[in-house]
Amino acid sequence: xxxxxxxxxxxxxxxxxxxxxxxxxxxxxxxxxxxxxxxxxxxxxxxxxxxxxxxxxxxxxxxxxxxxxxxxxxxxxxxxxxxxxxxxxxxxxxxxxxxxxxxxxxxxxxxxxxxxxxxxxxxxxxxxxxxxxxxxxxxxxxxxxxxxxxxxxxxxxxxxxxxxxxxxxxxxxxxxxxxxxxxxxxxxxxxxxxxxxxxxxxxxxxxxxxxxxxxxxxxxxxxxxxxxxxxxxxxxxxxxxxxxxxxxxxxxxxxxxxxxxxxxxxxxxxxxxxxxxxxxxxxxxxxxxxxxxxxxxxxxxxxxxxxxxxxxxxxxxxxxxxxxxxxxxxxxxxxxxxxxxxxxxxxxxxxxxxxxxxxxxxxxxxxxxxxxxxxxxxxxxxxxxxxxxxxxxxxxxxxxxxxxxxxxxxxxxxxxxxxxxxxxxxxxxxxxxxxxxxxxxxxxxxxxxxxxxxxxxxxxxxxxxxxxxxxxxxxxxxxxxxxxxxxxxxxxxxxxxxxxxxxxxxxxxxxxxxxxxxxxxxxxxxxxxxxxxxxxxxxxxxxxxxxxxxxxxxxxxxxxxxxxxxxxxxxxxxxxxxxxxxxxxxxxxxxxxxxxxxxxxxxxxxxxxxxxxxxxxxxxxxxxxxxxxxxxxxxxxxxxxxxxxxxxxxxxxxxxxxxxxxxxxxxxxxxxxxxxxxxxxxxxxxxxxxxxxxxxxxxxxxxxxxxxxxxxxxxxxxxxxxxxxxxxxxxxxxxxxxxxxxxxxxxxxxxxxxxxxxxxxxxxxxxxxxxxxxxxxxxxxxxxxxxxxxxxxxxxxxxxxxxxxxxxxxxxxxxxxxxxxxxxxxxxx
Numbered sequence: 042x043x044x045x046x047x048x049x050x051x052x053x054x055x056x057x058x059x060x061x062x063x064x065x066x067x068x069x070x071x072x073x074x075x076x077x078x079x080x081x082x083x084x085x086x087x088x089x090x091x092x093x094x095x096x097x098x099x100x101x102x103x104x105x106x107x108x109x110x111x112x113x114x115x116x117x118x119x120x121x122x123x124x125x126x127x128x129x130x131x132x133x134x135x136x137x138x139x140x141x142x143x144x145x146x147x148x149x150x151x152x153x154x155x156x157x158x159x160x161x162x163x164x165x166x167x168x169x170x171x172x173x174x175x176x177x178x179x180x181x182x183x184x185x186x187x188x189x190x191x192x193x194x195x196x197x198x199x200x201x202x203x204x205x206x207x208x209x210x211x212x213x214x215x216x217x218x219x220x221x222x223x224x225x226x227x228x229x230x231x232x233x234x235x236x237x238x239x240x241x242x243x244x245x246x247x248x249x250x251x252x253x254x255x256x257x258x259x260x261x262x263x264x265x266x267x268x269x270x271x272x273x274x275x276x277x278x279x280x281x282x283x284x285x286x287x288x289x290x291x292x293x294x295x296x297x298x299x300x301x302x303x304x305x306x307x308x309x310x311x312x313x314x315x316x317x318x319x320x321x322x323x324x325x326x327x328x329x330x331x332x333x334x335x336x337x338x339x340x341x342x343x344x345x346x347x348x349x350x351x352x353x354x355x356x357x358x359x360x361x362x363x364x365x366x367x368x369x370x371x372x373x374x375x376x377x378x379x380x381x382x383x384x385x386x387x388x389x390x391x392x393x394x395x396x397x398x399x400x401x402x403x404x405x406x407x408x409x410x411x412x413x414x415x416x417x418x419x420x421x422x423x424x425x426x427x428x429x430x431x432x433x434x435x436x437x438x439x440x441x442x443x444x445x446x447x448x449x450x451x452x453x454x455x456x457x458x459x460x461x462x463x464x465x466x467x468x469x470x471x472x473x474x475x476x477x478x479x480x481x482x483x484x485x486x487x488x489x490x491x492x493x494x495x496x497x498x499x500x501x502x503x504x505x506x507x508x509x510x511x512x513x514x515x516x517x518x519x520x521x522x523x524x525x526x527x528x529x530x531x532x533x534x535x536x537x538x539x540x541x542x543x544x545x546x547x548x549x550x551x552x553x554x555x556x557x558x559x560x561x562x563x564x565x566x567x568x569x570x571x572x573x574x575x576x577x578x579x580x581x582x583x584x585x586x587x588x589x590x591x592x593x594x595x596x597x598x599x600x601x602x603x604x605x606x607x608x609x610x611x612x613x614x615x616x617x618x619x620x621x622x623x624x625x626x627x628x629x630x631x632x633x634x635x636x637x638x639x640x641x642x643x644x645x646x647x648x649x650x651x652x653x654x655x656x657x658x659x660x661x662x663x664x665x666x667x668x669x670x671x672x673x674x675x676x677x678x679x680x681x682x683x684x685x686x687x688x689x690x691x692x693x694x695x696x697x698x699x700x701x702x703x704x705x706x707x708x709x710x711x712x713x714x715x716x717x718x719x720x721x722x723x724x725x726x727x728x729x730x731x732x733x734x735x736x737x738x739x740x741x742x743x744x745x746x747x748x749x750x751x752x753x754x755x756x757x758x759x760x761x762x763x764x765x766x767x768x769x770x771x772x773x774x775x776x777x778x779x780x781x782x783x784x785x786x787x788x789x790x791x792x793x794x795x796x797x798x799x800x801x802x803x804x805x806x807x808x809x810x811x812x813x814x815x816x817x818x819x820x821x822x823x824x825x826x827x828x829x830x831x832x833x834x835x836x837x838x839x840x841x842x843x844x845x846x847x848x849x850x851x852x853x854x855x856x857x858x859x860x861x862x863x864x865x866x867x868x869x870x
Contacts, residue, residue, distance in 0.1 A: 072214040073244055074150045074158075074185055078118055078129055078141040079194055081162060083204030084178050090114060090164045091136045115139045116178060119161045119350060122150040124278055124295040125246050126350040136164060137204075149244035152212070153281060154273075155186050160206060161351070162199065177482060178202045185210040238296045248281060248293035251359035267292075270362045272335070275479050276327040278347075278357040292362055297355045299348035300490030303402070304843050308831040310853075311406040314434050316484055320346075321400050322463075322471050323354040328396070329459030332389045335361065339381055339391035343846070346399070352483030376408055379447045382419050393454035393462060397444025404437060405430065406828070409445070411854055423447070440467040488840055541604075543597070543612040545589060552589060552597050554609065565597045594618040599625060602634055607643060620652040629673075630656045636670040636686065639679050644670070644686070654689040669694035675702045680713055687717045693727050695719040696753070703756040703765055711768060721774035723750050752778040758804045758820075759783070759797075761813045766820070776823045777803055779832030781841065798848045801841035803829060809852045809859070817859055827856045 091114060115131040116139045127148040134140035150158075160181045166174035179202020183195070194209035226240050238247040267283050267290065282293040299305075302320060306312060312320070324346065331337050337360075345358045378394035381387065402408045409428070410421035427445060429438050443453035443465070454462045463473060475481060544553045544562075552565045589597075594613060601609040602624070614620075620631050632652040635643035648654070655669050671690040674682040675698040687695060699719050702710040715721075727750060754774040757765035770776065781801045799806045805825040808816040821827075831841050844852075 072152045072212055074122065074152050075211040075213070076120060076122075076148055076150065076158065076185070077194075077209045077211075078146045078160075079207040079209065080134065080138065080140045081116065081199075081204055081206045082138050084116060084137045084139070084162065084199075085203040086116075086136045086164055086178065087176070090167060090176055114165055114167050116162045116164045119163060120148060120150075121159045121161070121351070123153065123156050123281075124297070124349070124355065125150055125281075126295075126298065127246075128350075149246070151241060151244050151246055151281060153279070155184070158183050158185050160197070160208065162202070162206070175486065179204065181206045181208070183208070183210075186212060239293065247296035247298075249278075249296050249357070251292045251294075252288055252290070253292065253359075254289040267362060270335075272330075272361060274327060274330040275477055276323045276354050276356060277330060277361075278355050280362045283362075292359050294357065294359065294362075297347040297349050297357055298489050299350055299352065299487035301344065302346040302348055302354060303343045303846065304490070305348060305485065305487060306403060306406070307843060307846070307849050308833075308841065310828050310830050312403045314404065314437060317400060317403040317437070318467065318471070319481065319483065320354050320403065321396065322468060322473075322476055324356065324396060324399065325459055325462050325468075326473070326477060327354070327356045328389075328392050331356075331361070332392070332458055337361065338389045339378065339387045341392045341395040341399075342376075343399075348487050350486065351479075352486045353479055376410060376418070376422065378449065379423050380449050382422060385449075388449055388455075389458055390449040390452045390455050393444050393452055394449075396462070397441045397453075400437065400444070401441050404433070407850060407853055407857070409441075411850060413851055413854070436465075436467040436469075440465045541606045541609050543609045545616075552593060554606070565593075565600050589616060591618065595622055595624060598631060602631065602643075607640075610643065611646065614646070614650050620647055620650060621656040623657065630670065632656070633670040633673050636674040636679070636682050637677060639677055639682065641679075641681050641685065644682050648685065648689070654686050655691045655694055669698075671695060671698045672701060674698075675705075675707070675710055675714075678705070678707055678710065680710055683710060683713060684717075687714060687719065692720060693723065696721070696723055700751065700753045700756055703753045703762075703769070704760070706760055706762055706765065708764060708768070711765060715768070715772045721753055721769050721772060722778060723752065751780045751783060752804075754778055755780045755783070755804050755807060758808045758813065758816055759811070761811065761816065763813075763815045763819060766816050770819065770823050776805075776820055776825045777829055779803060780807075781832065783807075784842075798844045799852065801832060803832070805856065806852055809856050810848070814859075817856070818863075821860055821863055827853075827860055 113132070114136060115134065116136065117131055118129040118141075120127045120129065127150075129141060129146060129148060131139040131141050133142055160183075162178040162180070163175045164178055166176070179199030181197035181199055183197055188195075189210065189212050192209075194207050196205045196207050198205055224242050226242055227238075229240070237249075239250045240247055268280070271280050273279060278294045278297060280292060280294055282291075284291040284293075324341070328341065331340065340358065340360070341356075345356050347355050347357050349355050376395060376398045378391040381391055398408050398410075410418050410425060412418045412421060427442055429441075440453065440462075444462075446452040449455060453465065462468075463471075541554055541556050544555050545551075553562055554565065555562045594616060595618075597613055598610065598618070601607075601613065622631070623629060624631060625634060629637070630652070632644065632647045632654065633656075635647060654671065657669075669686075669690055671683060671686040671694055674686055683698070687698075690698070695714065696719060699711065699714045699721065702714060752775070754766065754769045754776070755778065757769055779802070784796045784800045797807070797810065799810050803825070805817060805820040805827060808820060833841065
């Protein structure tokens with residue numbers, strides 16, 4: 042019988058889930074702690090970080106989503122209890138004296154033991170949205186269970202800052218309670234992101250989950266004694282709940298929201314020495330605890346090391362709580378120690394070997410024994426000499442060399458375990474007591490990651506084909522450009538006399554169309570008008586019977602253009618009208634319509650009569666959804682019209698047009714645009730503003746990536762067109778340009794195609810992933826930097842997508858090999 046926690050089952054034999062209590066030493070501690078923040082006073086904030094309000098009152102709760110306010114910069118609180126972490130935002134008061142009010146001031150924690158609560162106050166960097174650039178204003182610590190009988194709030198002094206925080210607590214004991222399936226839920230967003238975590242409804246705390254089947258448990262006694270395997274360490278995730286079900290045992294551990302340590306390494310490419318030392322020191326302390334209390338060896342692997350909301354390492358693994366799991370038997374480590382491969386007896390020194398591999402990868406970006414063939418990885422582990430780039434720090438080289446000693450009896454840590462590792466000069470300056478108290482401030486704080494730690498592992502490569510991870514080199518077929526015959530730009534603007542003329546009937550105050558050849562007369566059909574927006578009045582409606590209204594002129598212009606009556610258009614313009622209007626079902630400007638129709642005479646006529654080549658100037662999301670006329674001319678492949686428009690089109694629209702020409706692989710059009718000074722790059726401020734701005738300066742919808750802002754060079758790389766890449770580089774394209782949000786082909790959505798794994802990155806990485814070796818060479822010869830970090834895009838709503846570890850390592854290793862081959866085999870580059 043299948044048992045799932047994600048929804049209520051109709052099977053009556055399941056019943057309520059049995060809640061297994063923690064160790065009997067503290068059975069009364071099971072319950073719920075409610076924390077309420079009230080206010081803070083006397084906070085010390087740098088001037089640049091204070092709110093930028095103009096004094097006008099404004100409401101932060103107009104929209105349904107959490108707002109992004111361009112004026113206010115109130116502090117927020119990050120609470121930490123037993124590895125569960127929660128954020129309480131603030132939207133009232135001032136930066137120095139924030140107020141928490143209403144539902145935004147409360148959070149609940151599940152209590153398994155009486156522990157300390159820490160409340161960190163941060164203020165966001167006003168110029169960025171990256172958490173690592175937020176400033177900590179101080180931390181308040183409290184034992185919530187002291188004086189619980191007192192109902193009044195208490196004031197807490199801030200450590201490492203100034204001011205005080207007023208807070209209150211309430212505790213509800215659930216000593217003998219049971220938990221039913223309906224008390225848990227899955228498959229809903231957390232922090233606006235769908236996650237793999239499970240949520241406890243009454244507290245809204247998020248947990249990672251693992252199941253141990255009944256057949257895997259040796260006895261009922263082992264099942265009941267699961268809490269004997271609880272852990273308590275600042276850098277190890279504890280067991281929060283254990284549930285008995287028809288499947289066996291379900292374990293829940295706090296959701297470590299910062300994601301795997303090595304995912305952050307992927308974004309940064311490598312860490313500096315100080316950051317690497319910090320992570321290695323915290324891992325060392327955690328291993329020391331596990332070795333001394335759990336006797337778990339050969340356990341450390343990349344998927345076990347995560348970062349919490351503060352940036353501290355947390356080692357996670359449900360195998361720690363399974364009494365039937367033996368050392369080294371719960372999954373082969375990615376880079377095992379040599380003795381493990383040789384089948385020798387396991388010991389705690391195997392984890393020190395893995396720590397050496399970790400440290401090497403953190404400092405260089407790839408593990409020391411990497412190979413695309415996993416069998417070769419094992420061979421390298423057993424035989425390959427250690428290699429260090431020339432720039433490698435001496436103390437780091439020495440500690441790694443000693444940790445990677447193939448003789449476990451000679452390996453660093455073999456004699457005195459962790460104390461021997463801690464004593465190495467590489468860790469000089471580390472205050473181990475301060476480290477254990479988590480009083481070091483990490484230099485980096487991660488964003489929320491939507492997947493729980495159980496999913497982060499490195500799978501063995503499939504046997505079907507070697508390059509399964511490379512997207513097919515068959516690019517989506519580009520649309521065929523239809524270039525009309527070249528025309529003399531100085532020819533008459535009227536093509537041929539079709540006989541239709543324009544007549545204004547002053548008595549009726551209406552236009553008529555008259556054909557002098559056929560003697561036919563007809564009225565102008567009214568165009569379909571969009572409903573007038575609330576609060577806007579009809580403008581330019583003249584009372585003079587000799588002057589047609591703006592509405593009449595727009596109706597006639599639309600009808601004449603649709604019918605192809607160019608002489609009527611010319612006559613209409615003699616009445617004087619604003620050509621910067623939107624017409625037709627597509628709501629395009631007359632100039633854009635003419636460009637789309639390939640009508641060069643009309644384009645010239647409209648430009649001469651005041652049409653703005655950049656109209657409409659509003660942000661257009663997607664190249665094929667309207668915009669400046671030059672974009673439409675490029676789409677149609679009409680170089681004559683593009684030549685007429687390019688000099689009067691603004692920088693952003695011109696670069697958009699260039700990107701479209703590159704996508705269509707229209708090299709003559711690309712040359713025309715470049716020769717007329719079109720730039721190959723966008724600027725940061727060119728990206729569209731957030732949607733739905735409110736009058737009070739707050740934004741209630743996040744902005745997302747628009748395809749038109751992917752650099753033209755990236756489009757050329759995606760198409761695999763080396764000639765276009767060479768042409769763009771010759772005209773100053775940024776070889777290290779960043780791009781975002783490119784999952785599938787830029788325009789055609791094809792579910793049958795493989796996604797682009799490096800959906801956020803640099804051109805050289807994309808070229809290597811797609812297997813365009815000739816383009817990789819061009820980019821490297823143009824000084825592409827393969828070690829630049831993944832581009833960060835500090836806007837709400839976008840988080841650069843991670844690449845599967847196996848794919849990432851292959852691309853990175855191949856780039857290093859390609860670069861080394863251009864420097865006489867020097868792999869240190």
